[in-house]
Every structure is written in C-alpha cells, then in structure tokens.
Amino acid sequence: MLAYALRRVLSTLPVMAIVALFVFSLLYIAPGDPAVIIAGDQASPADVERIRANLGLDQPFLVQFGSWVWRLLHFDLGTSIFTSLPVSALIAQRIEPTLSLMMVTLCLTIIVAVPLGVVAAWKAGTWIDRVIMAFAVFGFSVPVFVVGYILAYVFALKFDWLPVQGYTPLAQGFWPWLQNLILPSVALGCVYIALIARITRAAMLEVLQQDYIRTARAKGLGQGGILFIHALKNAAVPIVTVVGIGIALLIGGAVVTESVFAIPGLGRLTIDAILRRDYPVIQGIVLLFSFVYVLVNLLIDITYTLVDPRIRY
Amino acid sequence: MDRRTVLKGLAGAGGLALTGFAAPAIAQGAAARTLRFVPQANLANFDPIWGTQYVVRNAAAMVWDTLYGIDDQFVPQRQMVESEEVSSDGLTWTFKLRPGLKFHDGTPVLAKDVVASLTRWSARDPMGLMLKAIQNELTAVDDKTFKWVLKQPYPKMLFALGKGNAPCAFIMPERIAQTDPFKQMTEYVGSGPFKFAKGEWVPGAKAVFEKFTDYVPREEKPVWLAGGKKVLVDRVEWVIMPDPATAAAALQNGEVDWWENPITDLVPVLKSNKNIGVDIGDPLGNVGSFRMNHLHAPFNNVKARQAILMALSQEDYMRALVGDDNALWKPLPGFFTPDTPLYTEAGGDILKGKRDFAGAKKLLEEAGYKGEPITCVVAQDQPITKAFGDVTADLLKKLGMNVDFVATDWGTVGARRAQKTPPAQGGWHMFHTWHAGADCINPAAYTALRANGDKAWFGWPTSEPVETEITNWFAAKSLDEEKAVAARINKAAIDDVVFAPTGFFLGYTAWRKTVSGVTKGPIPLFWGVSKTA
Numbered sequence: 049m050l051a052y053a054l055r056r057v058l059s060t061l062p063v064m065a066i067v068a069l070f071v072f073s074l075l076y077i078a079p080g081d082p083a084v085i086i087a088g089d090q091a092s093p094a095d096v097e098r099i100r101a102n103l104g105l106d107q108p109f110l111v112q113f114g115s116w117v118w119r120l121l122h123f124d125l126g127t128s129i130f131t132s133l134p135v136s137a138l139i140a141q142r143i144e145p146t147l148s149l150m151m152v153t154l155c156l157t158i159i160v161a162v163p164l165g166v167v168a169a170w171k172a173g174t175w176i177d178r179v180i181m182a183f184a185v186f187g188f189s190v191p192v193f194v195v196g197y198i199l200a201y202v203f204a205l206k207f208d209w210l211p212v213q214g215y216t217p218l219a220q221g222f223w224p225w226l227q228n229l230i231l232p233s234v235a236l237g238c239v240y241i242a243l244i245a246r247i248t249r250a251a252m253l254e255v256l257q258q259d260y261i262r263t264a265r266a267k268g269l270g271q272g273g274i275l276f277i278h279a280l281k282n283a284a285v286p287i288v289t290v291v292g293i294g295i296a297l298l299i300g301g302a303v304v305t306e307s308v309f310a311i312p313g314l315g316r317l318t319i320d321a322i323l324r325r326d327y328p329v330i331q332g333i334v335l336l337f338s339f340v341y342v343l344v345n346l347l348i349d350i351t352y353t354l355v356d357p358r359i360r361y
Numbered sequence: 362m363d364r365r366t367v368l369k370g371l372a373g374a375g376g377l378a379l380t381g382f383a384a385p386a387i388a389q390g391a392a393a394r395t396l397r398f399v400p401q402a403n404l405a406n407f408d409p410i411w412g413t414q415y416v417v418r419n420a421a422a423m424v425w426d427t428l429y430g431i432d433d434q435f436v437p438q439r440q441m442v443e444s445e446e447v448s449s450d451g452l453t454w455t456f457k458l459r460p461g462l463k464f465h466d467g468t469p470v471l472a473k474d475v476v477a478s479l480t481r482w483s484a485r486d487p488m489g490l491m492l493k494a495i496q497n498e499l500t501a502v503d504d505k506t507f508k509w510v511l512k513q514p515y516p517k518m519l520f521a522l523g524k525g526n527a528p529c530a531f532i533m534p535e536r537i538a539q540t541d542p543f544k545q546m547t548e549y550v551g552s553g554p555f556k557f558a559k560g561e562w563v564p565g566a567k568a569v570f571e572k573f574t575d576y577v578p579r580e581e582k583p584v585w586l587a588g589g590k591k592v593l594v595d596r597v598e599w600v601i602m603p604d605p606a607t608a609a610a611a612l613q614n615g616e617v618d619w620w621e622n623p624i625t626d627l628v629p630v631l632k633s634n635k636n637i638g639v640d641i642g643d644p645l646g647n648v649g650s651f652r653m654n655h656l657h658a659p660f661n662n663v664k665a666r667q668a669i670l671m672a673l674s675q676e677d678y679m680r681a682l683v684g685d686d687n688a689l690w691k692p693l694p695g696f697f698t699p700d701t702p703l704y705t706e707a708g709g710d711i712l713k714g715k716r717d718f719a720g721a722k723k724l725l726e727e728a729g730y731k732g733e734p735i736t737c738v739v740a741q742d743q744p745i746t747k748a749f750g751d752v753t754a755d756l757l758k759k760l761g762m763n764v765d766f767v768a769t770d771w772g773t774v775g776a777r778r779a780q781k782t783p784p785a786q787g788g789w790h791m792f793h794t795w796h797a798g799a800d801c802i803n804p805a806a807y808t809a810l811r812a813n814g815d816k817a818w819f820g821w822p823t824s825e826p827v828e829t830e831i832t833n834w835f836a837a838k839s840l841d842e843e844k845a846v847a848a849r850i851n852k853a854a855i856d857d858v859v860f861a862p863t864g865f866f867l868g869y870t871a872w873r874k875t876v877s878g879v880t881k882g883p884i885p886l887f888w889g890v891s892k893t894a
Contacts, residue, residue, distance in 0.1 A: 132547050133564065
C-alpha cells in the first residue's frame with residue numbers, strides 16, 4: 049500500500065506540470081495586463097512599459113515560463129505582482145480559513161447527510177423518504193449565497209447569536225473559531241448534504257435488496273445493526289467517492305461563501321488575483337488546488353481498501 | 362432569482378428586524394478605541410506613487426503627510442511646511458519644514474527626505490512631471506530647508522504639493538523614497554498621524570493603522586487635508602468586505618463602525634436604522650464619462666461625436682445608476698465638478714433640453730456612418746460602467762447604429778482601451794468610466810480632459826483650443842483669470858467632444874452613531890473621528 053501511495057504521489061508530478069503549463073499559457077493569452085492596472089489612469093504608455101519591464105512581463109513566453117519553473121523547482125512560488133509579498137506567504141495567510149471552512153462543512157455534511165440517506169432508504173416510499181428527498185432537491189437548487197443571506201438574517205441579525213462575517217484563527221480559541229464558521233458551513237454544506245444524502249439513499253437501496261441483508265433479517269438481526277453495520281459498510285464505496293469529489297467541489301463553493309461571509313480565505317484570494325491578473329498568485333493557487341485534488345483522489349482510493357477488503361492495489 | 366433583488370430584500374428585512382435590537386455581544390466586547398472601517402476597495406498594495414488607485418491614496422493619507430494640504434475651498438494650506446518664500450522672478454522657491462516632525466521609526470524628517478520624496482513623486486505625477494521639465498535644481502539647503510529652482514515660473518506650485526489627487530506628494534524617508542518610482546516599495550514608514558501595522562496586514566482582508574503618538578498636529582482646525590490632524594482613536598482597522606449585503610449587515614449589528622460607500626440599493630435600509638447615520642460622503646462626487654475613440658471611424662469625425670452628445674440623455678445614465686434618489690445626481694453640461702470655483706456650463710447647450718434624435722441621425726449620416734459595427738467595451742463587474750453601458754447600447758440602437766456590445770471585466774477593459782489598433786483588430790470604439798470629482802475641479806489632475814493626441818488619455822482626442830487653454834490655466838495668476846480660462850476650455854472640449862459627460866453623481870457614506878466626527882471630504886478623513894462603546 050505504501051509503495052502504491054508513493055507511486056501515486058510521484059505520478060502527480062507530471063500531472064501538475066501539465067496543469068501548470070496549461071494555466072500559465074492560458075493566463076499568457078488571456079486579455080488584461082497587470083501593468084496597466086498598476087499604472088493607473090494617469091500613466092503614459094511608456095510608464096506602463098517600464099512597469100511591465102520591472103515585472104518581467106515584457107519577456108517572451110518561454111523565458112517567463114522557464115523562470116517560473118526554475119523558481120518552482122526551488123520551492124519558490126514567486127512574488128505577487130500587486131502586494132510584492134511571496135505567493136507562499138499569501139497562501140499561508142489564507143489557507144487556515146479555507147481549510148477550516150472545508151473541514152467544518154465536511155464534518156457537518158457527513159454527520160447530517162449519511163444518516164438522512166440511510167433513513168430515506170430504510171423508509172423508501174414513505175412520507176419520511178419524500179420529505180428528505182424534497183429537502184435534498186431544495187438544498188441542491190438554492191444558490192449558496194441565498195442560503196447564506198437567509199442564515200445571516202435569521203441567526204446574525206434577528207437573533208444575534210452568531211457573527212455575520214469574518215474569521216477568528218483557531219489559536220484564539222475553539223468557540224471563537226467555530227462561531228465564525230457555523231453559518232458559512234451550513235450555507236456551503238446544504239448542496240453537499242443534499243448530494244451525499246441522495247447518493248447514500250441510492251447506494252443503500254441497492255444493498256438492502258441483497259441476499260445477505262435478507263439473511264441477516266431472517267436471523268433476527270435488529271434494524272440498526274442491519275442498516276449501519278451490514279448495509280452501510282457495503283454501500284460505502286460510492287458514498288466515499290462522492291464525499292471525495294465533494295471535497296474538491298468545496299474549493300469552488302468556498303469562493304462564493306468566503307465572499308458572502310467576508311472570510312479571508314483562498315477563494316477570495318483567487319478571485320482578487322484573477323481580477324487583477326496577478327499571475328504568480330493565480331498560478332500558485334492553481335498548483336495548490338491541483339495537488340489537493342490529486343491527494344484527495346489518492347485518499348479516496350486508500351479509503352476504498354479500508355471499507356471494502358476485496359479491493360487491492 | 363436575481364442576486365441583487367435577494368440581497369436588497371434580505372438586507373431590508375434585516376434592517377427592519379433590527380430596529381429595537383441592541384448591538385450584539387461581539388460588538389460590545391470590542392475595544393471602543395478601535396474604529397472598524399469598510400473601505401471602498403481592497404488595499405492590495407501600499408505604495409502611493411507606484412499605484413494610484415483611490416483606495417491606496419486614502420490609506421496613504423493616514424500614514425504619510427504632505428507639505429501642504431488643500432482645504433474645502435481648494436486652497437493649499439501649510440501642513441509639514443512652516444514657511445515658504447518665492448523669489449520675485451517666481452523661479453526660486455525656498456521651503457522651511459516645521460519643527461517636531463518625526464517619522465514612525467523615530468528619525469526626524471529632514472530636507473533630504475523631502476527632496477528624495479519629491480523626486481520620486483515628480484517622476485509619476487502629471488504636475489510633478491511639469492515641474493521636473495522646468496526644474497533647474499531641487500536641493501536640501503540644510504536639515505530643515507530645501508530649495509526648488511525652476512527655469513520658468515510655476516504659479517500652481519503649492520497646489521501641486523498639496524493636492525489630494527493621486528499620486529499625492531507624500532513625504533517618505535530618503536531610503537524609501539529612493540526606490541525606483543516604477544518599482545513597488547516594501548517599507549511603509551511615514552510621518553503621518555497613523556502608523557501602518559504591516560505585521561497585521563492581510564491583503565484583501567484587513568489593514569490596520571495605529572495612532573502615531575509622536576505626531577504633532579498643527580494648531581489650525583482640520584479641514585479636509587489641511588489643519589490639525591488630531592487622532593482620537595488608538596486603531597483603525599480596515600475590514601475588506603467584497604459583498605455589500607454583508608457589509609450592510611455587519612454595520613447594522615455593530616461588527617463594523619463605518620462603511621465608506623454603501624451601494625444605493627441598501628441606503629434606505631441603513632437610513633431606517635436608528636443606530637446608523639447616513640450622509641453624502643464626498644461632496645465632490647464623480648463625473649460620469651462615455652469615451653469615444655477619436656482615432657477610428659466614425660468617431661474620428663467630430664460630427665459623429667456631436668451626434669452622440671445631441672442624443673445622449675444624462676438623466677437616463679444617472680437613473681440607471683442611482684435610481685429615484687434625486688439627491689444623488691445632477692445634470693452636467695460641462696466637464697468641471699459642480700459647486701466648485703471653476704464650474705461652468707459655457708458651450709454646454711448641446712447637452713441640455715430635449716434630445717434631438719433626428720438631428721443626431723443626420724449628423725451621423727454626414728459623418729459617413731453606414732451601419733458598421735460599433736465596438737462598445739463594457740466592464741460588467743463594475744456596477745457604474747455596467748449601468749452606463751446598458752444605457753449606451755440602447756442609445757446607439759435608437760440612433761440606428763450597429764452595436765457590438767463586448768461585455769467583459771474591468772481588467773480586460775483596462776488593457777483593451779490602451780489599444781490604438783482598429784476595433785476589428787482588438788481596438789475599440791467606446792468605453793465608459795468615471796472620474797472622481799476631486800480630479801475634475803481644475804485641469805491640474807484632469808488627465809481625461811487633455812486633448813493632446815497621442816499623449817492624451819484613452820480615445821486620444823486632439824484639440825488645439827483645449828490644449829492652448831489648459832496651458833493658459835497653468836499660467837493663470839488669479840481665480841478670475843482661471844474662471845475665464847475654464848469657460849473657454851469647457852466650450853472647446855464640448856465643441857470637439859473630448860469625451861461625453863454622462864452626469865454628475867454622488868455617493869453616501871454610513872456609520873454607527875457610536876462614531877462621531879465623520880465629515881464630508883474628498884477622501885475618508887480619520888482625524889477628529891472618535892468612538893464610544
């Protein structure tokens with residue numbers, strides 16, 4: 049297993065290199081020029097050119113790409129064009145809020161969605177099943193920002209229970225950290241709760257029709273045992289897959305959520321960088337996200353072997 | 362569902378629901394001497410010479426002081442300077458710094474710092490460039506005295522040193538000011554009333570300014586950028602809020618104290634909250650701008666540009682932007698900021714009265730327009746340009762023009778508008794923007810009004826009468842003379858349609874009533890502002 053994991057991690061390197069080349073090329077041909085934005089409205093074309101030269105943006109594509117790759121090989125993600133701060137420092141500043149948001153959302157999603165899916169499958173065709181599935185459709189259909197505004201209105205403005213914006217680092221205490229994350233996590237989690245609840249239900253329904261479940265029932269095993277010990281474990285592979293994909297999708301969802309709740313995370317950093325054409329920052333974040341994506345896929349594969357011993361690599 | 366509708370509805374409901382509710386625990390726990398402020402935009406960099414965005418200038422005005430500062434009458438008043446003397450031929454200016462000036466690192470402000478700062482500033486600022494072009498020498502005479510010797514008189518010297526238009530002539534320590542003006546500096550040490558807490562800076566999220574206890578304010582009453590900048594709080598925290606509804610909610614429940622520029626849709630909600638004060642923030646407002654490219658047909662023909670002026674309804678543009686709030690806009694049959702000394706409507710009749718579509722169509726025909734596509738580049742991510750672009754598309758269609766509406770983002774507009782190639786080859790016919798009214802009070806910082814062809818602002822208008830009169834303005838020695846020149850500039854700029862003004866508009870600012878001392882000004886002024894718990 050260790051060899052397999054190592055092989056997988058190593059195999060990510062060419063993938064990331066291709067992603068990096070793709071992203072770099074895309075930005076190179078995309079309209080928009082950071083030097084123009086920096087120079088401001090008063091600047092002459094000569095001023096803009098001087099800024100471009102200072103930033104190295106006047107160099108040919110291959111020179112710029114080569115220099116970026118060279119820096120990357122030295123574990124240097126470069127320097128932000130706009131803030132003059134190292135990209136790694138900017139990412140480090142922003143990674144905790146985004147990771148926290150993703151983690152709390154994921155915990156919330158699994159805690160709520162899996163039991164809902166199991167219950168819906170157990171009570172398939174009843175009003176309980178219909179209510180849960182109606183909730184799933186609602187969660188899927190309503191945009192994150194709408195849920196966010198409703199939550200902020202009810203729990204921050206009306207009842208004054210939770211803050212409406214911002215982020216408190218975990219180092220400043222668990223509750224201050226958590227209270228800033230509850231509303232955004234619920235807003236962001238709605239979609240994933242809906243998705244995972246539906247997948248869990250479908251997977252459970254399939255398993256519940258298997259012979260060994262019938263046998264378990266015939267042996268007089270209780271409903272809880274059947275559902276959570278026998279059925280859920282065997283339905284886990286698709287659920288784990290969707291949870292994994294959900295983690296990757298959370299990165300996208302975090303962009304909107306971080307804006308609505310003014311959380312200083314990677315999502316906002318990405319949007320700001322794109323709007324300003326801050327190439328080194330965009331490249332750094334894309335590389336990071338690519339790595340996370342590959343890593344999540346690896347973790348999913350490893351988890352398969354844990355939940356289903358028949359799977360071997 | 363429309364995002365803006367949801368936002369407005371929910372924020373509105375929030376405002377109503379909040380009436381009668383006390384500020385939440387989270388707000389009560391905050392230090393009363395920390396003022397939390399939501400600025401107009403993200404503070405992504407912090408070099409006021411390298412980058413000239415308004416938000417950078419506003420932050421810089423807290424950290425760096427200027428030699429002079431303009432007051433609400435647009436008169437430069439002494440700020441870091443104790444006295445100045447100009448030779449009888451107007452060529453030699455000698456300035457003496459006032460005592461007690463210190464940088465945030467504890468070192469005294471010396472004449473050599475001023476010389477280095479002015480050298481860097483004059484490489485980037487339009488007025489600075491003019492001064493540089495006629496400079497004989499700029500030298501430190503002693504620690505407290507510096508001298509600027511010119512080849513010809515420059516009557517607007519003090520205005521140049523005190524103006525609030527970016528880039529301002531901020532004074533920095535020599536070692537920092539020696540940074541290439543086209544490279545960003547990384548040390549933010551000033552002698553202004555606030556110190557920048559670089560360690561707490563999260564670009565895109567938070568910027569913190571601490572009171573500089575060694576700052577010695579002037580004795581005079583503070584007025585705009587002039588007078589005694591007395592700081593009454595310990596810290597000012599800039600909290601960047603990308604979402605207006607979140608900013609409104611945060612202001613309502615006391616998580617922030619002051620929101621620089623609430624969007625028009627949310628102002629009624631804020632006004633209905635008894636804990637919040639709302640007023641016009643910057644009385645100099647903004648001048649809306651619809652720019653045509655003078656290099657390419659049909660707008661290389663003045664008749665085509667005049668056709669646009671003849672049909673353009675400023676009210677349509679303004680209503681699209683501010684809705685029904687009449688306090689927020691004024692028609693602008695000219696180019697200078699209303700209610701300022703040089704404001705004039707001379708030659709502006711074409712922008713007044715009933716719109717003449719028949720006359721405009723005739724002019725277009727005379728200009729040789731035959732239905733070619735008109736490339737209108739519109740930044741959809743800026744509410745102001747989005748509103749203007751929609752109105753223009755409608756206007757052009759009514760004029761029978763073939764609109765190629767390019768909806769894009771501001772970053773792309775910024776790069777594309779610099780292209781001089783024909784529209785079919787990546788250039789453009791028109792784009793929209795706006796100019797801070799503070800930049801339009803006179804020709805000094807009004808780059809958009811220049812009509813010197815290749816050197817002019819995007820659109821590259823050429824108008825000899827406009828340029829001649831702008832030169833005359835710089836030489837004018839009295840306000841009456843300036844007013845006469847401004848009237849001639851206005852008429853010439855309208856005749857040649859340097860650009861089309863789409864109206865004058867203002868914006869609100871909002872603050873919790875626990876904050877006092879918020880005043881109207883061209884930038885948010887933090888001195889004199891205090892806060893109770």
